[in-house]
Amino acid sequence: MSMKLILRGKTIEDEPTVDAIFKILGDKHSRKILEALIESPKSALDVRKECNISLAMTYKKIKNLKKHDLIQVLNSVIVDGRKYAVYKSKAHPIMVLLNHKYLSQTIVFDSETLVSCADCESLNCGVYYDERYNGIRSVCYSCGANWPES
Numbered sequence: 579m580s581m582k583l584i585l586r587g588k589t590i591e592d593e594p595t596v597d598a599i600f601k602i603l604g605d606k607h608s609r610k611i612l613e614a615l616i617e618s619p620k621s622a623l624d625v626r627k628e629c630n631i632s633l634a635m636t637y638k639k640i641k642n643l644k645k646h647d648l649i650q651v652l653n654s655v656i657v658d659g660r661k662y663a664v665y666k667s668k669a670h671p672i673m674v675l676l677n678h679k680y681l682s683q684t685i686v687f688d689s690e691t692l693v694s695c696a697d698c699e700s701l702n703c704g705v706y707y708d709e710r711y712n713g714i715r716s717v718c719y720s721c722g723a724n725w726p727e728s
Contacts, residue, residue, distance in 0.1 A: 585648075586668065598646050607631050608639050612648060615667035619652045623662060640665060697723040 583590045583599060590596050602608045610629040614620060620628070626636040643649040648669040654661050697718065717723070 595646065599648070602642065602646060602648065605639070607635060608643060611636070611639050611643065612667050612669050615649055615665055616669075619664045619666040621655060621657075621662040621664050623657075625665070643669075 583596050585599070590599065607629065610631070611625055614625050614628045622633065622636050622640055625640070626633050629636070631639075640649065644651070644665075648667065649665050650668050652664045652666045654663050656662075
């Protein structure tokens, strides 16, 4: 396969899971919820307000995101005597690599390994261990630049 889906630095191999994650990413409401939960943990009520969607749809999308391990329940808060779960995104980062040439590349990509591209200055870069060179390298997913990590 020349396409890889990488979630939190791990390649997702299971085809039904890959299909489900692509379906989630193709849904604008699920994407809005994921984006809202990346910045800070929120209750479903806060997500509903921020994303401007119905509460029923918010809970339906949250249930599906939890099922596919894209969000987690952090804790609960009590508001007006009612207990509400607080959610946080686990989906950062998600990468789709099309035409991934070298299967020996093991991506080690998370928010701490973001680097600025030497060519296009994008922050859409990752760090990986490449067995062919027996070392750490960086790759820009915007312009394709690839360079040894110093």
